Amino acid sequence: MQSVDTERSATETDKIVATGVHRVFGGTGERVHALGPVDLAISDGEFVCIVGPSGCGKSTFLRMVAGLIGPSDGTIEFTTHRSGQSTSMVFQEYSIFPWKRVIDNARYGLDVAGVSKKEGNRRAMEYLGKLGLAERAKSWPDTLSGGMKQRVAIARALAVEPEILLMDEPFAALDAQMRQILQEELLELWQADRRTVLFITHSLDEAILLGDRVLVMSSRPGRIIADIRVPFERPRSNTIRTSHEFTELTSELWELLRVEVDDESAGTV
Numbered sequence: 702m703q704s705v706d707t708e709r710s711a712t713e714t715d716k717i718v719a720t721g722v723h724r725v726f727g728g729t730g731e732r733v734h735a736l737g738p739v740d741l742a743i744s745d746g747e748f749v750c751i752v753g754p755s756g757c758g759k760s761t762f763l764r765m766v767a768g769l770i771g772p773s774d775g776t777i778e779f780t781t782h783r784s785g786q787s788t789s790m791v792f793q794e795y796s797i798f799p800w801k802r803v804i805d806n807a808r809y810g811l812d813v814a815g816v817s818k819k820e821g822n823r824r825a826m827e828y829l830g831k832l833g834l835a836e837r838a839k840s841w842p843d844t845l846s847g848g849m850k851q852r853v854a855i856a857r858a859l860a861v862e863p864e865i866l867l868m869d870e871p872f873a874a875l876d877a878q879m880r881q882i883l884q885e886e887l888l889e890l891w892q893a894d895r896r897t898v899l900f901i902t903h904s905l906d907e908a909i910l911l912g913d914r915v916l917v918m919s920s921r922p923g924r925i926i927a928d929i930r931v932p933f934e935r936p937r938s939n940t941i942r943t944s945h946e947f948t949e950l951t952s953e954l955w956e957l958l959r960v961e962v963d964d965e966s967a968g969t970v
């Protein structure tokens with residue numbers, strides 16, 4: 702079941718191909734080798750989850766895919782089918798603007814892309830509706846619960862209809878119930894249009910529930926030490942958590958991860 706992707710040529714169905722990617726921070730004084738080498742190919746429409754010890758470079762990798770920072774070495778290539786914004790990102794902390802109403806937050810990426818306000822409002826409302834927030838369109842963010850704020854962030858990311866959706870621990874700040882609800886919503890949304898998703902999480906359950914593949918990263922500098930295909934059929938729901946197979950896969954992942962976390966806390970890396 703396990704295999705680590707090695708360097709190979711891009712194929713037609715590849716959406717993202719990372720080859721020999723490293724990222725180093727700082728100058729000669731405090732040089733931090735955050736990540737690498739990472740070699741990875743993600744297919745169009747795949748939902749890929751990334752787990753790994755804290756500080757192993759997961760967010761760094763996502764930021765490189767988003768083009769917010771560049772790799773220190775290696776390349777990240779994309780196959781995109783249209784011009785315009787191909788990626789959008791949802792962050793762990795509620796990253797919506799407190800001074801903008803819900804609808805204006807949801808429309809933000811479209812405003813930046815130069816979409817007319819009328820069309821922007823239509824698309825923002827469509828995604829707010831899908832996330833059960835249509836009635837809160839005129840609300841201010843500080844009147845919303847944490848789960849609602851994160852839904853606004855997701856609506857904002859989806860409204861630009863990106864080819865690649867990047868999610869950095871988007872549900873980490875939510876309570877368990879809200880987390881389950883949003884996981885189910887995300888599964889439904891993804892099922893409907895099958896975008897390519899890269900999703901970072903610290904929760905192994907969440908990774909297995911959502912992903913087609915789970916990538917396990919080593920402690921810093923982060924490398925992919927396992928690439929596990931999740932065997933559960935789609936569409937999925939939270940009920941698969943109770944199956945024996947689910948529990949087994951969770952333990953298998955945990956075994957892989959535990960070695961890395963132990964390594965890190967022993968200060969050997």
Ligand SMILES: Nc1ncnc2c1ncn2[C@@H]1O[C@H](COP(=O)(O)OP(=O)(O)OP(=O)(O)O)[C@@H](O)[C@H]1O
Nearest residue numbers: 726727733735754755756757758759760761762921
């Ligand atoms: N801008 C930066 N300047 C210097 N070091 C950085 C910078 N960004 C990240 N790092 C370092 O790179 C390493 C990887 O950080 P990153 O945020 O990618 O980890 P992570 O896997 O996302 O961790 P967590 O699970 O805690 O979110 C860490 O050691 C971090 O301190």
Ligand SMILES: [Mg+2]
Nearest residue numbers: 759760761869
């Ligand atoms: Mg992070």
